[in-house]
Amino acid sequence: xxxxxxxxxxxxxxxxxxxxxxxxxxxxxxxxxxxxxxxxxxxxxxxxxxxxxxxxxxxxxxxxxxxxxxxxxxxxxxxxxxxxxxxxxxxxxxxxxxxxxxxxxxxxxxxxxxxxxxxxxxxxxxxxxxxxxxxxxxxxxxxxxxxxxxxxxxxxxxxxxxxxxxxxxxxxxxxxxxxxxxxxxxxxxxxxxxxxxxxxxxxxxxxxxxxxxxxxxxxxxxxxxxxxxxxxxxxxxxxxxxxxxxxxxxxxxxxxxxxxxxxxxxxxxxxxxxxxxxxxxxxxxxxxxxx
Amino acid sequence: xxxxxxxxxxxxxxxxxxxxxxxxxxxxxxxxxxxxxxxxxxxxxxxxxxxxxxxxxxxxxxxxxxxxxxxxxxxxxxxxxxxxxxxxxxxxxxxxxxxxxxxxxxxxxxxxxxxxxxxxxxxxxxxxxxxxxxxxxxxxxxxxxxxxxxxxxxxxxxxxxxxxxxxxxxxxxxxxxxxxxxxxxxxxxxxxxxxxxxxxxxxxxxxxxxxxxxxxxxxxxxxxxxxxxxxxxxxxxxxxxxxxxxxxxxxxxxxxxxxxxxxx
Numbered sequence: 001x002x003x004x005x006x007x008x009x010x011x012x013x014x015x016x017x018x019x020x021x022x023x024x025x026x027x028x029x030x031x032x033x034x035x036x037x038x039x040x041x042x043x044x045x046x047x048x049x050x051x052x053x054x055x056x057x058x059x060x061x062x063x064x065x066x067x068x069x070x071x072x073x074x075x076x077x078x079x080x081x082x083x084x085x086x087x088x089x090x091x092x093x094x095x096x097x098x099x100x101x102x103x104x105x106x107x108x109x110x111x112x113x114x115x116x117x118x119x120x121x122x123x124x125x126x127x128x129x130x131x132x133x134x135x136x137x138x139x140x141x142x143x144x145x146x147x148x149x150x151x152x153x154x155x156x157x158x159x160x161x162x163x164x165x166x167x168x169x170x171x172x173x174x175x176x177x178x179x180x181x182x183x184x185x186x187x188x189x190x191x192x193x194x195x196x197x198x199x200x201x202x203x204x205x206x207x208x209x210x211x212x213x214x215x216x217x218x219x220x221x222x223x224x225x226x227x228x229x230x231x232x233x234x235x236x237x238x239x240x241x242x243x244x245x246x247x248x249x250x251x252x253x254x255x256x257x258x259x260x261x262x263x264x265x266x267x268x269x270x271x272x273x274x275x276x277x278x279x280x281x282x283x284x285x286x287x288x289x290x291x
Numbered sequence: 292x293x294x295x296x297x298x299x300x301x302x303x304x305x306x307x308x309x310x311x312x313x314x315x316x317x318x319x320x321x322x323x324x325x326x327x328x329x330x331x332x333x334x335x336x337x338x339x340x341x342x343x344x345x346x347x348x349x350x351x352x353x354x355x356x357x358x359x360x361x362x363x364x365x366x367x368x369x370x371x372x373x374x375x376x377x378x379x380x381x382x383x384x385x386x387x388x389x390x391x392x393x394x395x396x397x398x399x400x401x402x403x404x405x406x407x408x409x410x411x412x413x414x415x416x417x418x419x420x421x422x423x424x425x426x427x428x429x430x431x432x433x434x435x436x437x438x439x440x441x442x443x444x445x446x447x448x449x450x451x452x453x454x455x456x457x458x459x460x461x462x463x464x465x466x467x468x469x470x471x472x473x474x475x476x477x478x479x480x481x482x483x484x485x486x487x488x489x490x491x492x493x494x495x496x497x498x499x500x501x502x503x504x505x506x507x508x509x510x511x512x513x514x515x516x517x518x519x520x521x522x523x524x525x526x527x528x529x530x531x532x533x534x535x536x537x538x539x540x541x542x543x544x545x546x547x548x549x550x551x552x553x554x555x
Contacts, residue, residue, distance in 0.1 A: 049405050050398060050554035061305065066405040069311035073304040077402045083395035087328030093399070096320045100403035102312050124328075140399055147304055 001026050001148055001179040002047070002075075006056030009042050009203075017042050018203040019056065024181055026147070029174045031194035031211070032183040035287045039203040040183050041079065044152055048077055060148060072101035075148040076141030081133040081156070086126030090117055090136050093125060094143065101144045111139040116162075130157030138166070149173060150181045155189060167193050187279045199286050206286045217277045220255040221248045222262070224269035233265035234258065250275060317404060317413035325387050325417055334386075338379035339428055345376035346432045350440035359446035362453060363521040366460060368440070369433040370520045373464030374513060375493060377425045381472035384421055385485045388414055388473070392480030398554050407550045418473050426465040430458055456519075464516035470542060471512045477545035480552065512538045 002024040009017040017039040024030050034040050045051040047058040049066035057064060065071050084093050094108035112121045115135040120128065128136065134157050141149055149170070155163045163186075170180045170193055184190050190197075197214055199207040207214055221244050224230050231241050234251050239261060244250035251258050255272045262269050277285075326332055349368035359365050391397040397410075404410060433450070434457070441448045450457050472489060479485040499507040504524030508514050514534035517523045523530060 045554065048402060050401060052551070052553075068308045068405075070308045070403075071405055072403045073308035079398060079402075080395065083398040085324075085327065085390065085394045085396040087330065088324075088396075092323070092327060093396075096323060097399055097403050099316055099320050100312060100400065102307065102310065102316075140402075144304070144307070146308075 002058065002060050002150075002181065004043070004047065004056075004058040007043055007046050007053050007058060008055035009039070009046060009051065010054040016203055017046065017053075017200075020200065020203070020205050021056075022198045022205060022208050024148070024179050026177050026179050027174055028196055029170050029180040029182060029194045030196040030198055031190040032181055032198050032200070033187075033190065033283060034200035038200045038287075040200055041152055043200065044077075044079055044150060044181075044183065047150065048075070048079070050079070070101060070144075072097070072103075072144040072146060074146050075150055076144065076146040077149075078134075078137040078141045078151045078154055080152065081130065081137040084125045084133065084136065087124055089122050090125055090128065090132075091121040093136065094139055097140050098143055103144050107143060108139075111142060112136075115139050131159060131162060134158055135162070138169075147177070148179045148181070152183045153185065154182065155184060155186060163189060187283055191279045199283070201287055207282075211279070215276050215279065215282055217275045218254050219275040220251045220253060220258045221245070221271075221273050221275050222251055222258055222269055223248045223271050224262075224267065226267065229265075229267045230262060230269060233262055233267045236265070237261040244275070312404060314409065314413065314416075317409060318416045320400075321387070321413045321417045322420070324391075325383060328386075331383050331386060334379050334383045338377075338383065341379050342372065342376040342425065342428050343432045343436075346372035346429070347436055347440075350436055353440070354444055359441045359444055362449040362456075365437060365441055365446075365448070365450050366433075366457060366520050367522070368437065369429065369457060369460060370464065370517065370522055372429055372432065373461060373468060373516065374497065376429070377465060377468055378490070378493060380421055380425050381469060381489065382486060384418060384469070384472050385476040385489055386482050387417070388476035389479055389485035390482040392552065393482045395555065401554060411546060411549055415473075418469060422466055422469045425469065426462045429461040429465055433457055433461060460516055460520045463519055464513055467513050467516055467538075470538065474538070474542045474545045477549050478541070509533045510537065 004023070005021050007017055007020045008015070020039070020043055032040055042051060046053040047065060049064065060068070060074050065075060068074055090112060091108060094112065095105050098105050098108045109121065112118055115138060117132060117135050117139070120132060125133065125136065134154060138154060141151065155166050158166065167189065170182060174180055174195070182190070182194060191211070194211055196209065197207055197211050198205060222230055227247070227249060231249055234241050234249070239258065240252040242250050255274050259272050326335060346368050349371045353359060353368070391400070400410060401407070434454070437450055438448045471492070475489045475492070476485050479488060496507070496511060500511055508517070508524045508530040511517065511534055514523060515531045518531050
C-alpha cells in the first residue's frame with residue numbers, strides 16, 4: 001500500500017531524515033514512533049509531497065502521492081490540526097476540501113455530525129479547542145473514505161471518549177482492509193491500537209516489525225522456593241541473572257533454556273515465564289542515538 | 292463521537308483518485324476563500340467605495356479649467372484612481388494568498404489537490420477576476436464622473452473622443468497594480484507582514500514618484516500605464532522596458548517561491 005524507500009532530507013547540511021525505508025500492508029495499523037525531532041513529521045510531509053525530499057521516494061499503490069490527480073481518495077492525511085484558517089468555519093473548511101476531492105458537499109456535514117462537531121459546524125475554527133481541531137482534521141482525512149490513513153498525533157487534545165473513538169475508528173478501518181500509519185507519543189494508546197511499529201531515531205529507522213515481536217525480550221522470569229539455588233544454577237550455566245519484579249529472577253535467556261538448566265541442576269521451580277518488555281521500555285531503549 | 296459511516300463508493304478509490312478535479316472547481320474554491328471571513332467581506336464591501344471615492348476626490352481637487360486643458364490632464368484622476376483606489380481589493384487578495392501560507396491552510400488544500408502549478412493558477416484566475424472587476428469599476432467611474440467634473444470647470448470634455456485610450460489606461464494600470472499586490476502576497480507568506488509592506492509601498496511609491504520622477508520612473512511598476520497616459524517623466528520605451536522587466540522578475544521569483552515553498 002505504502003512503500004517508502006531511502007527518504008532523505010537535508011536542511012542546509014543538517015541531515016534530518018536519513019534513508020528511511022519501510023512498507024505498510026493493508027489491514028494493519030502501524031505506529032510511527034520516535035522522540036521529538038526524530039524526523040517523523042518531516043517524513044510524513046515528504047511522503048505527501050509537502051516537503052521536497054533530498055533523496056529517495058515514496059509510493060502509494062505504486063504512485064507518489066503527488067502524482068495521484070485526486071489523492072484524497074487514496075490517502076487521508078492529518079498532519080497538523082492547527083493548519084486551518086482560523087477565520088473560516090469548520091463547515092466551510094470541509095466543504096472546500098470536499099469540492100477539491102470531488103466528494104458531495106453533504107459528506108462534510110455528515111462527518112462533522114459523526115465526529116461530534118455538528119453544533120460547532122458554523123463557528124470559526126479560531127474558536128475551536130485543540131480537541132475540536134483534531135476532530136476537524138480527522139473529518140478532513142476521512143472525507144473521501146480512502147484506504148490509507150496517515151495521522152500525525154491524532155489523539156492530542158482528545159478526551160478519553162474521543163481517544164477510544166479514534167482507536168475504534170482506526171482498528172475498524174484496518175479490520176475492513178484499510179491501512180493506517182499512526183504517529184503518536186501516547187505509548188499506551190499505541191500499544192492498544194497498533195499491530196506494527198516503525199521507530200525512527202536520529203532520522204533513521206531503528207526498529208521495524210510486528211509490535212509483539214519487538215516487545216519480546218528473549219528473557220525469562222523464574223520463581224521457586226529457593227531463589228538462591230535457582231540463581232546459582234543459572235549462573236553456573238553462564239546465564240546472567242538479575243532481580244526481577246515481585247521477587248522473581250530475571251534470567252537473560254529464553255524460557256526453554258532456563259527450564260533445561262534448572263531441570264538439569266535438580267532445582268525446583270514454581271514458574272517460568274517469558275519476560276515481555278513494555279512499549280515504553282522499548283521506546284527508551286531504542287530512542288538513544290543508534291549510531 | 293461515533294465511528295463515521297463509510298461514504299458509499301460507486302467506483303474504486305483508485306478510479307476516483309485518478310480523476311482530476313476540473314480547474315473551474317479549484318477557482319470556485321479559491322473564490323469561496325476570498326469571501327471566507329467577515330473581514331474579507333467587509334473589505335470587499337468597501338473596496339468599490341474607495342475606488343470610486345479616490346477618483347471623485349481627485350476630480351474635486353481640480354476646479355480650474357486650466358487643469359483640464361488637455362486630455363492628458365483629464366485622465367489624471369483616472370490614473371491616480373488606478374494607482375491608489377484599488378488598495379482594498381488588493382488587501383483582500385493579499386489576505387487570501389499570504390493568509391493561506393501564514394495559517395498553513397495551504398496544507399489541507401495541497402493534500403486534497405497536490406499540484407502547486409494548478410493551485411497557483413487557480414489563485415491567479417481569482418486575481419484575474421479581481422483585475423477585471425477593478426478595471427471595470429474604474430472604467431465606469433471614469434466615464435460617469437469625468438464628463439460632469441470637467442464640464443463643471445468650464446473646460447471641454449476631451450476623453451469622449453478617445454474612449455479606447457481611457458479603457459486601455461484603466462486595464463493596463465489596474466493589471467500592473469494588482470500584479471504588485473500578487474507579488475507581495477506570494478513573496479511574504481504572512482498576511483499581516485504582506486499587508487504592511489503593501490500599504491507602505493503604495494504611498495512611498497507615490498511620494499518618490501513626486502519627489503524624483505525621472506529616477507523613480509525606472510522602478511515604478513506602473514510606468515507602462517503612466518507612459519500610456521502620457522504622464523511619464525521620461526519619454527521613450529527605456530523606462531517601460533526596465534520597469535516591466537524588474538517587476539516581471541520579481542513576480543517570477545514569487546511564483547518560484549510558491550511552487551517550491553516547504554509547507555510546514
